[in-house]
Amino acid sequence: xxxxxxxxxxxxxxxxxxxxxxxxxxxxxxxxxxxxxxxxxxxxxxxxxxxxxxxxxxxxxxxxxxxxxxxxxxxxxxxxxxxxxxxxxxxxxxxxxxxxxxxxxxxxxxxxxxxxxxxxxxxxxxxxxxxxxxxxxxxxxxxxxxxxxxxxxxxxxxxxxxxxxxxxxxxxxxxxxxxxxxxxxxxxxxxxxxxxxxxxxxxxxxxxxxxxxxxxxxxxxxxxxxxxxxxxxxxxxxxxxxxxxxxxxxxxxxxxxxxxxxxxxxxxxxxxxxxxxxxxxxxxxxxxxxxxxxxxxxxxxxxxxxxxxxxxxxxxxxxxxxxxxxxxxxxxxxx
Amino acid sequence: xxxxxxxxxxxxxxxxxxxxxxxxxxxxxxxxxxxxxxxxxxxxxxxxxxxxxxxxxxxxxxxxxxxxxxxxxxxxxxxxxxxxxxxxxxxxxxxxxxxxxxxxxxxxxxxxxxxxxxxxxxxxxxxxxxxxxxxxxxxxxxxxxxxxxxxxxxxxxxxxxxxxxxxxxxxxxxxxxxxxxxxxxxxxxxxxxxxxxxxxxxxxxxxxxxxxxxxxxxxxxxxxxxxxxxxxxxxxxxxxxxxxxxxxxxxxxxxxxxxxxxxxxxxxxxxxxxxxxxxxxxxxxxxxxxxxxxxxxxxxxxxxxxxxxxxxxxxxxxxxxxxxxxxxxxxxxxx
Numbered sequence: 143x144x145x146x147x148x149x150x151x152x153x154x155x156x157x158x159x160x161x162x163x164x165x166x167x168x169x170x171x172x173x174x175x176x177x178x179x180x181x182x183x184x185x186x187x188x189x190x191x192x193x194x195x196x197x198x199x200x201x202x203x204x205x206x207x208x209x210x211x212x213x214x215x216x217x218x219x220x221x222x223x224x225x226x227x228x229x230x231x232x233x234x235x236x237x238x239x240x241x242x243x244x245x246x247x248x249x250x251x252x253x254x255x256x257x258x259x260x261x262x263x264x265x266x267x268x269x270x271x272x273x274x275x276x277x278x279x280x281x282x283x284x285x286x287x288x289x290x291x292x293x294x295x296x297x298x299x300x301x302x303x304x305x306x307x308x309x310x311x312x313x314x315x316x317x318x319x320x321x322x323x324x325x326x327x328x329x330x331x332x333x334x335x336x337x338x339x340x341x342x343x344x345x346x347x348x349x350x351x352x353x354x355x356x357x358x359x360x361x362x363x364x365x366x367x368x369x370x371x372x373x374x375x376x377x378x379x380x381x382x383x384x385x386x387x388x389x390x391x392x393x394x395x396x397x398x399x400x401x402x403x404x405x406x407x408x409x410x411x412x413x414x415x416x417x418x419x420x421x422x423x424x425x426x427x428x429x430x431x432x433x434x435x436x437x438x439x440x441x442x443x444x445x446x447x448x449x450x451x452x453x454x455x456x457x458x459x460x461x462x463x464x465x466x467x468x469x470x471x472x473x474x475x476x477x
Numbered sequence: 478x479x480x481x482x483x484x485x486x487x488x489x490x491x492x493x494x495x496x497x498x499x500x501x502x503x504x505x506x507x508x509x510x511x512x513x514x515x516x517x518x519x520x521x522x523x524x525x526x527x528x529x530x531x532x533x534x535x536x537x538x539x540x541x542x543x544x545x546x547x548x549x550x551x552x553x554x555x556x557x558x559x560x561x562x563x564x565x566x567x568x569x570x571x572x573x574x575x576x577x578x579x580x581x582x583x584x585x586x587x588x589x590x591x592x593x594x595x596x597x598x599x600x601x602x603x604x605x606x607x608x609x610x611x612x613x614x615x616x617x618x619x620x621x622x623x624x625x626x627x628x629x630x631x632x633x634x635x636x637x638x639x640x641x642x643x644x645x646x647x648x649x650x651x652x653x654x655x656x657x658x659x660x661x662x663x664x665x666x667x668x669x670x671x672x673x674x675x676x677x678x679x680x681x682x683x684x685x686x687x688x689x690x691x692x693x694x695x696x697x698x699x700x701x702x703x704x705x706x707x708x709x710x711x712x713x714x715x716x717x718x719x720x721x722x723x724x725x726x727x728x729x730x731x732x733x734x735x736x737x738x739x740x741x742x743x744x745x746x747x748x749x750x751x752x753x754x755x756x757x758x759x760x761x762x763x764x765x766x767x768x769x770x771x772x773x774x775x776x777x778x779x780x781x782x783x784x785x786x787x788x789x790x791x792x793x794x795x796x797x798x799x800x801x802x803x804x805x806x807x808x809x810x811x812x
Contacts, residue, residue, distance in 0.1 A: 193663045193664075193665055193666070194633075194634060194662075194663050194666075195633075302522075302751050303522070304751075332521045332522050332690045333690055333691050333692070333693075333731070333734050333735060334521055334690075334730065334731060334734045334747050334748040335521075335747065336734070336747070337734050337736070337745045337746065337747030338747050338749075340736070341744075341745075341746075341747075359663035359664050359665075360664060361664070361738065362735060362736045362737060362738045363736055365736060365738060365742070366736035366742065366745070389738065399665060400664065400665060401738065402668075403664040403665045403667070403668035403669075404664055404738050405664075405668070405691075405693040405694050405696060405697070406693065406696075406737065406738060406739070
């Protein structure tokens with residue numbers, strides 16, 4: 143599957159975010175995101191996948207300017223984001239790059255009607271609109287996410303999880319975004335409801351040209367909507383590329399582990415296979431070396447001394463793995 | 478007791494007694510669970526799965542109450558037992574693993590102290606016995622016993638869930654009831670927990686009732702599968718049969734709601750709409766407003782649960798044979 147090259151919308155270069163942990167005298171640092179570079183094109187859904195604690199959400203928060211990066215730079219439409227100074231430009235950026243949160247029960251004010259959030263962000267981000275125009279705009283975005291007109295006047299408790307998550311998307315759409323940062327938007331929903339939200343994301347891309355950074359740990363749902371896949375492990379990118387290519391021939395042992403963990407009811411019912419008991423490490427003051435080496439059945443001596451960097455192994459398909467880069471075409475760690 | 482099943486539930490009905498009238502959350506559910514069997518219960522949120530579990534474990538509190546039916550645990554009816562009588566069974570013979578370990582574990586007590594509490598509440602043991610057994614069950618789930626001294630916040634989500642399971646194993650019960658124990662975990666941790674549960678079950682021979690909304694999760698683990706919708710059993714059979722030949726349109730919808738990792742990408746629809754409000758059930762078949770195959774009759778006649786091809790199914794069109802065997806189901810397993 144080849145798709146035409148897309149114009150670049152956002153580029154992150156050597157993005158790093160560290161957190162100081164412990165008391166005031168502690169010198170320990172948690173490396174939540176370490177030297178991560180990627181691009182998101184226009185009209186593109188990029189899936190960012192990895193386990194809890196791999197730094198996915200930190201990336202979204204850095205992109206949304208909730209956190210400042212420790213180092214590195216984000217370029218949005220070619221301009222460095224760190225240069226944004228005025229309130230007007232900041233508002234413009236957060237309107238173009240809004241976020242949709244994971245928990246549809248915690249991200250809405252329970253005492254206001256669901257329309258309130260949309261109207262408020264319209265007032266803030268598009269002050270030129272009159273009250274009437276704001277209401278019309280709210281109607282438009284609710285329609286766009288598949289919620290009827292009667293939904294706007296309801297309170298959050300009257301809505302199901304799926305409907306609330308649609309309200310989250312409506313809120314993001316009201317600001318005419320270019321890129322929606324969706325942080326696990328479906329993981330708290332029932333399986334039967336998830337597909338509707340995934341279809342909505344694809345529809346927003348196809349009809350409105352919105353790009354989405356879709357953060358998830360569910361690779362099967364990523365495959366369903368995304369164009370490209372970035373796999374994170376312990377704050378670094380393990381593998382990235384066009385999603386079909388990555389899934390057809392995963393180069394990094396960690397990607398293979400993730401794929402093997404996805405339950406597939408269509409696969410023949412067989413023995414459960416091996417269980418991986420490992421846990422993603424907390425990256426505190428790391429020493430050089432591959433961060434996956436403790437769980438990796440293929441680890442070689444180099445893995446303990448040198449940190450692997452991303453290298454292109456197939457067209458547009460990168461992996462950060464010494465073994466895969468050494469030319470072993472048939473890297474197979476987890477079936 | 479060689480011939481007495483571990484659990485025999487017959488005609489169980491649970492009502493929520495509310496001011497505006499009683500709401501029946503579990504309607505006439507019957508099943509038998511043999512020694513060492515694994516029963517999966519699936520359905521969307523609000524279909525009565527958790528209420529069913531609570532009724533089986535006799536954990537219902539007002540306004541919920543068992544309105545009819547019996548729950549026989551090793552031949553004795555538990556409905557109507559006093560708390561003293563139940564205390565003798567609970568945890569020793571039957572234990573429960575709750576959905577969210579974060580909420581079920583006491584945050585200000587170490588894991589070991591909580592194990593000690595559970596053991597002291599259900600028997601007289603010496604300090605050494607408690608320490609030995611606690612270390613043993615923790616090792617059973619693959620956690621180093623040094624974590625007996627850890628507090629819940631010091632453990633990862635997967636380890637917290639596994640220590641909950643360890644706690645349920647303290648007395649090697651005959652029945653372990655699990656309410657979505659994996660739903661807060663990511664795929665890799667989820668997979669390893671499922672394999673762990675299955676291994677424990679095979680080596681200790683306890684029966685399991687496992688509730689989840691993710692059908693794909695238990696496809697490789699459960700022996701029997703019960704699909705619930707709006708408080709009723711819609712389909713019930715061996716897991717193999719239900720996955721290979723789902724008869725009820727709702728089961729088919731659930732099965733086709735997951736995107737697949739392999740094979741061609743197919744547009745999915747999920748199941749349109751939401752489960753009904755149990756206080757305002759539709760007439761006739763409870764699923765007919767969302768059913769792609771509904772005919773006029775479905776809105777008038779409430780179907781019964783009848784045997785059909787080794788499985789039980791509650792569908793009028795299936796029962797009168799007007800729905801061809803493969804209708805609406807393009808062999809989702811062969812894709």
